[in-house]
Amino acid sequence: MKLLRLAWQLSLxxxxxxxxxxxxxxxxxxxFFSVEVITGFVYFTMxxxxxxxxxxxxxxxxxxxxxxxxxxxxxFIIGHENLSNKILTGAxxxxxxxxxxxxxxxxxxxxxxxxxxxxxxxGGFSVILIRHETLNIYSIGLYLIAIGLGVGFIFxxxxxxxxxxxxxxxxxxxxxxxxxxxxxxxxxxxxxxxVIQIIFTFVFPILLVTNxxxxxFKNSNVIFYLGYLAILEILLxxxxxxxxxxxxxxxxxxx
Numbered sequence: 001m002k003l004l005r006l007a008w009q010l011s012l013x014x015x016x017x018x019x020x021x022x023x024x025x026x027x028x029x030x031x032f033f034s035v036e037v038i039t040g041f042v043y044f045t046m047x048x049x050x051x052x053x054x055x056x057x058x059x060x061x062x063x064x065x066x067x068x069x070x071x072x073x074x075x076f077i078i079g080h081e082n083l084s085n086k087i088l089t090g091a092x093x094x095x096x097x098x099x100x101x102x103x104x105x106x107x108x109x110x111x112x113x114x115x116x117x118x119x120x121x122x123g124g125f126s127v128i129l130i131r132h133e134t135l136n137i138y139s140i141g142l143y144l145i146a147i148g149l150g151v152g153f154i155f156x157x158x159x160x161x162x163x164x165x166x167x168x169x170x171x172x173x174x175x176x177x178x179x180x181x182x183x184x185x186x187x188x189x190x191x192x193x194x195v196i197q198i199i200f201t202f203v204f205p206i207l208l209v210t211n212x213x214x215x216x217f218k219n220s221n222v223i224f225y226l227g228y229l230a231i232l233e234i235l236l237x238x239x240x241x242x243x244x245x246x247x248x249x250x251x252x253x254x255x
């Protein structure tokens with residue numbers, strides 16, 4: 001909690017110092033979110049269903065994906081961007097010697113304030129759309145767990161990709177692949193070919209990450225998918241911790 005308070009204070013100072021940039025970031029993110037919502041209305045102008053998905057389901061999908069991305073951005077995006085640069089330039093010295101867990105400190109030492117505002121907008125839309133689903137405490141709980149797992153997957157995959165910079169220069173370009181993949185698969189699962197569904201549900205489950213929260217309200221097998229994703233993320237967390245441990249030992253300082 002002390003780390004988060006410090007991160008908030010520093011981030012607020014930076015936000016006030018670079019107000020124009022922060023406001024432009026918010027405006028652009030809002031514009032892209034609006035395009036996604038408008039696209040949903042366009043898709044369903046000719047009918048109420050698309051491969052078993054109703055317009056409300058689709059709009060809930062795109063707004064929920066926005067929630068996942070904004071949550072990741074709030075806590076981790078700035079830290080990950082800075083971490084990649086620090087590894088490549090050998091500037092991790094002062095961070096590694098601090099009396100805190102360097103794994104978490106380096107990725108949570110800043111908060112992306114514009115994303116908080118974006119999350120409030122997309123989250124508000126999600127609440128309105130969820131009211132059209134069959135609701136109970138159980139389904140809402142599973143929906144929130146699915147969102148948490150989505151944030152965790154994006155964080156862990158980015159953490160692993162960035163940690164590769166300890167050994168191989170040039171892997172910083174991988175930092176945006178997960179976000180691009182999230183955008184690419186931000187569509188209902190049934191519209192993809194069967195082979196694509198299998199690969200991106202069980203091998204690299206980005207399609208599961210984007211669709212799982214809405215599947216809570218549509219699919220009775222959701223517990224299996226939640227369990228599968230949770231176990232996979234535990235394994236990814238172990239891998240990311242090992243990569244950080246041995247990577248920081250392999251780290252070469254510029255000093």
